[in-house]
Amino acid sequence: MQHPTENFPSPPSSFFPRVPHTTPEVSLWNMFTGYVLVGLFGFGGISASMYYIAVEKRAWVSADDYTTSLALGQVLPGPGLMNTCIIVADKFHGLKGVLVALIGLLLFPLLILLGVVTVYDRYAYLPAVQHATYAAAAASVGLIFGTGLKLAKVIIKSKSALFFMACAFVAIAVFKLPMFETMLVLAALSIFVGYREDTP
C-alpha cells in the first residue's frame, strides 16, 4: 500500500480550472488502484470502503473535506456514493480523473458479477441455489427497509416531512406513477414548502 507522501508527481492537467483545494497531489495510478480497492471491498454498497480508502488508508482528502463531498454527493441525483467518488476524483485530475475513477470502481465488480451470474445460471435449477437466492433477495429487501427506518427516524420530524414521505410512497408504490414526472413535481412542491417554512 502506498503512503500518501510517496506519490508520484502528477502531471499538470490541461482541463479547465478546478476548485482550488489544499490536498496533497495524488497520481492517476494511485487514484485508479484506490478506486479498484473501493469497488472490490464494497460489499453491500461502497460507503464504508470509500471512506476507508479515501480518508484513512490513502489520505486523499481530510475527513472534513470528505464530509463536504459526501453531503454534496447525496444532494445530487444518481448513485450518491459514486457522486462523492467522482467529486473527489475531479478535485485531483478533472475529467481524466473522473473517467479513471469510474473504470476503477466498476471494471472488476462487473466482471465478478458476470462470473457470479454465469455460475448462477448454470446451477439455478438446484433447489439449494433457488433457496439461497430467495433468502438473499429477502435479506436485501430487509436491508432497504432497515435503511428506510433509520433515515425516517432522523428525517421525519415535522408534519410536512411526513406528508411528503407519504406522497412519494403512495405515488410510486401504490399508484405506480412514472418516477421522473412525479419527482419533478414533488421536489418542486417540497422545496417551495420548505422555502416558505424557512422565511418568516
Place this chain on the structure above:
Amino acid sequence: MNWDVLLSMAENFAKVALVSVGGISIMIPEIHRQVVEVNVWMNNAQFASAFALSQVAPGPNILLMSLVGWRVAGWAGMLVATAATIIPTSMLSVLANRLENQLTHAKWYSVARKSLPPLVVGLIFSSAIVTAKATELETFGLIIVACVAAHFYFFKTNPLILILVSIVAGIVAGQFGVI
C-alpha cells in the same frame, strides 16, 4: 442488435437516474416498472434474481442496472444501462463540484438539503415494497425481511454479513422443506 430496445433503455435509465436523489435503491421501483411492467423485457422472477445477485457481489449498487441491461440485451445492454445511469449524473457531479462555493451558499441549496430527504425516505419504502412483491416473498421470506430490517435498524452490522446469514438460513430451511 435491437437498437430500439437499447435507445429506450438509455433514455429511461438516464431519466430515472437524474431524479434519483439519494441513491440507487430508490431507482428500483421505476426500473422494475419500466423493465417488467411497461416493456416486459424480463419477468418478476428474473428481476428478483438480478436484484439478489447484484446485492451479493461487491461493488457499487449501480451494478443492478448493469445486470438488468445485460439480461435484456447482452453486452451492449450492459454498457448502455451502466453508461446511461452514471454518465449524466457524473457530469452533474463534476459541475456541482466546480460550482461548489456558489452552490453551497445559495438559499435553495440549503432548503433542498432539508426538503428532499423526506421524499427519499418515501421512495426507499417504495423500493422495499416493490422488490418484496417482485420476489414473491412468502412467510419464510417475510420473517427474514423482518429480522434483517430490525437487526440493521438497531445494530451497525455489515450488510453482507446479514445477507450471508440469511442465505445459510434459506438453504437450511429449504432442506427441511420450510420454504
